[in-house]
Amino acid sequence: MDISQETFIASLGVHIRQLREKKGMSQQDLADDSEIRKTQIGRIERAEINTTIKTLIKIANALDVEPKELLDFPLK
Template identity: 35%
Template sequence: MLNAETVGAAIRQVREKKGISQEVVSSFAGIGRTHLSAIERGQRKPTLETFFRLSEALGMAASDLMREIEKEIQKENDKQEEK
């Protein structure tokens, strides 16, 4: 299941792994820092256009960012199966 928290967690993890601040990513993506913060906290889902902008701002293809989200989904599914 694709939910806002999973999407946001994956985006945040990629950003932090790359050592890039929210201010830099949001600036490159052309969105507000508070908008990015809301996405990372799972309060908002990015539109497809914003998703592509974020992937570019993170220096990766959108498909690679989607793979990171898929990894988060798998982690969530594994947790559910353990219960």
């Protein structure tokens, strides 16, 4: 199965937003808990940037999920 980088990054951003909202967190809450700027959280969720593994680990910790759960999403 071929998937474009853009599709993967967009699906990742949607999934992070869904997990954040499921936990009842705002972007600011996630930013505070992960020590990442709110603007960067927004850019990740909107697929404007290709984030690093280090940042994904911080986000996973803040969402209280395993890092692999961030990558477990349907591709759109």
